[in-house]
Amino acid sequence: MQSRPHSYLFSISYFGARYKGWAPQPNQPTVQRKVERVLRHVLEHEDFSLIGASRTDSGVSCVGGFVQVFLREKVDMNSLLPDLNEYLPQDIQLNSVQDVPASFNLIQSVSQKTYRYYFTNSRDFHPFASAFLFNIPGELDWEMMKEACKLFTGKHDFKGFCRPSENKTDYVREVLSASISNSREFLGQYFPQEIHFFEITGTGFLHHQVRMMMSAIWQIGKEEMGISEIARRFESPEEFEKLPPAPANGLVLWETLLSNL
Template sequence: MRTRPHAYLFSISYFGARFKGWAKQKGQPTVEGKLDRVFRFVLGHEDFRFIGSSRTDSGVSCRSGFVQLFLRERLDFEQLLAALNLNLGGEIRLNSAAEVSRDFNLIHSVKQKTYRYFFSDSKSFHPFASAMLTWANGINSLEQMQENAGLFVGEHNFKAFCKVSGNKTDFTREILRAKVFETEAFSTEFSPEKTYCFEVIGTGFLYHQVRKMVSAIWYFSPDEIKKRLDQPTSEWESVPTASSNGLVLWETKLDVGSLDNSFE
């Protein structure tokens, strides 16, 4: 018999600049670590378990993700949601909650992720804008970046565009859409004259894949990108990894089945 038969699904947003990523690390502020402390305080015990739909890197923010919580007892999740947000302090917010089947598997239910990377090449870039934007110097034209982004669409071996770690052997991922466009997102009095966004939608991503794709669209020629996609196992010089502070997990889509439409 399962010791924690009740499960709740929360949608989550967080500002990643002050966190060393999602995963708990001893002596470091992380999203998972803060959630764990707040869950323990609000619930008044440690008899729970939770998992996240994505393990974002240090400095990466999230507009739309999910957390699944497993408990021994059934709770009023609306009251729980309010108490959790009161103690999360604003940098992390649980936006909605619903009770789900104990058999619902959050990790296996993620069917699509959208990342957005915000940047500017403005010569008068204000330091205050760096909270959500990265400054990039000497990058390609918008037209060239748009062409470069389109080369990633489709199913490819992305070994040349990720940080290879551990015993991973499968580097094939499918990119459904990739584009670059001007945007007024995060517009403030400190915003640069022009802000750009690289948006990429895929079924899954490798470690540092998006940030290396960003560097490639900034600085590579189409031929350089094509060669690395066509010959991923060659001994290529490592693609630089763009800064994390412009990257946002913009949307996470689940194969929700019978779940409420608010989670689609």
């Protein structure tokens, strides 16, 4: 039961390159720790708690996330928003804030999430672009990669496409859509002319799931994996070696949709 009756919902964006993910870790910079530090400074006390809608991994960025903050005393959080952003580092931004009932459960209210993984297939890849996307050199079978995306849609056991946990028994997740598209988000002399993104929307995701799916799609594009292996991994994940996750730098939590608001 939440003992702090006043609750505020922030939308948040951050560039994850400098952080060891969202969640606090001992002696490591994380996004949550930075937000907590600034809240302490602006509110001038520590009597608050917060939760995030997503626990992104080290190096993963976020365009559309949410944070819920609980306080004992009511404040005009809209008036404090400019101060919070002034003291936050420039790679973290609180975009908006609204009052919500303390009974509002952020975690349970997440109805779906969309991730994008940005990559290119370039022969002349500039190091500056590596902050935002990953380069896969060599020939790729784009039609086969797009067909692989279709096979991920629906409800499946994704144990063969995630980092399993000893405490987890349910690996069934529902993917609502998955596709590869051309990107226009990154332009300039240091970026390749052709940039692509793998976009996936689902009701929830497992640890490293999106990055391992991206890795599998690349292997299929390189003809290092047959497309039929996707279905076989759904049926018998223990029969296959663990997939290497795609590097974190290309992954962005693009959108989070909430219900019960």
